[in-house]
Amino acid sequence: MFTQFFGNYLLNQRLVSPEQLTEALELQKTTRLKLGVLAINAGYMTAEQVEEVHNAQQRMDKRIGDIAVEMGFLTKDQVEELLSSQKSGHLLMGQALVDRGYMTTAQFEQAMRSYKAENSITDADFTDVQNDKACAAIRKFYGLDALRNSKTYTDYISLFFKNIIRFIGDDFTPLDPEQITSYSCMNAAVQKINGPISFVTAIEADDNAYIDFAARYAGEPLNCIDEMTNASVGEFLNLQNGLFTVNISNDSGMELQLEPQENSVGAELNDLAEAFRIPLAFPFGTVNVIIAGV
Numbered sequence: 001m002f003t004q005f006f007g008n009y010l011l012n013q014r015l016v017s018p019e020q021l022t023e024a025l026e027l028q029k030t031t032r033l034k035l036g037v038l039a040i041n042a043g044y045m046t047a048e049q050v051e052e053v054h055n056a057q058q059r060m061d062k063r064i065g066d067i068a069v070e071m072g073f074l075t076k077d078q079v080e081e082l083l084s085s086q087k088s089g090h091l092l093m094g095q096a097l098v099d100r101g102y103m104t105t106a107q108f109e110q111a112m113r114s115y116k117a118e119n120s121i122t123d124a125d126f127t128d129v130q131n132d133k134a135c136a137a138i139r140k141f142y143g144l145d146a147l148r149n150s151k152t153y154t155d156y157i158s159l160f161f162k163n164i165i166r167f168i169g170d171d172f173t174p175l176d177p178e179q180i181t182s183y184s185c186m187n188a189a190v191q192k193i194n195g196p197i198s199f200v201t202a203i204e205a206d207d208n209a210y211i212d213f214a215a216r217y218a219g220e221p222l223n224c225i226d227e228m229t230n231a232s233v234g235e236f237l238n239l240q241n242g243l244f245t246v247n248i249s250n251d252s253g254m255e256l257q258l259e260p261q262e263n264s265v266g267a268e269l270n271d272l273a274e275a276f277r278i279p280l281a282f283p284f285g286t287v288n289v290i291i292a293g294v
Contacts (some may be wrong), residue, residue: 001134003090007173009115025171027281028092035064038082040109045182047106049073090125119254136268142177168216175279185267189234195256200292209285230263
């Protein structure tokens with residue numbers, strides 16, 4: 001989850017443009033992570049040292065790792081460790097931005113250090129979407145601490161990110177949220193959750209983003225908004241909400257019921273309380289998640 005929020009951090013710091021970030025998200029699937037970025041992320045080398053090694057490689061026929069060892073910047077064990085380490089999405093995105101010339105290696109180094117320091121996170125936190133640090137980041141980013149049901153909202157959004165990553169893809173960036181009291185949908189799947197606490201939830205997008213989101217979940221090409229497309233988005237929302245109600249029951253003994261999901265064009269959501277529009281920017285467009293008390 002911190003991988004996705006790192007993209008938002010780069011946007012808010014004006015280190016990249018939305019278009020550049022979108023391109024990097026598309027390219028990260030085919031990007032080869034280089035030793036220099038891995039070494040910077042691990043704190044073994046500085047951007048200046050990486051640049052020095054790259055310059056040296058232009059004068060000799062040797063691998064980057066061998067040159068770094070010869071120059072005293074890395075040990076052989078560190079090279080092996082870096083080459084076998086998990087290739088996290090935020091590093092692939094950063095590598096893509098550096099490869100395209102949208103960021104320098106030094107800018108990437110500074111951004112990573114600042115982001116980790118501000119959020120008190122380690123590399124292990126980047127792959128854990130359910131730990132306490134992730135929940136704290138969600139509460140802070142979406143301003144949930146002041147809500148009556150802060151924990152419930154946090155749990156819902158955390159689970160949503162987990163399901164997006166698992167079933168749709170990790171190539172998205174959370175954009176800044178918007179508190180709303182009403183919302184006019186374009187294409188939407190809507191489902192209410194009833195019980196001691198009640199919510200209305202929705203997944204909404206324009207035509208192209210709605211179709212591509214549905215296609216990813218269905219695992220097959222979809223070309224228009226039809227019954228199959230609506231069913232796919234609705235099934236994902238029902239999956240999310242079903243898991244959420246099970247978790248609530250297991251954790252607190254509170255029983256919640258799901259109403260059948262509805263798909264519509266131009267749906268109007270009105271009289272919403274403690275409501276948020278949560279935009280997620282994918283390479284194919286922006287998908288909005290709506291969660292509101294009723």
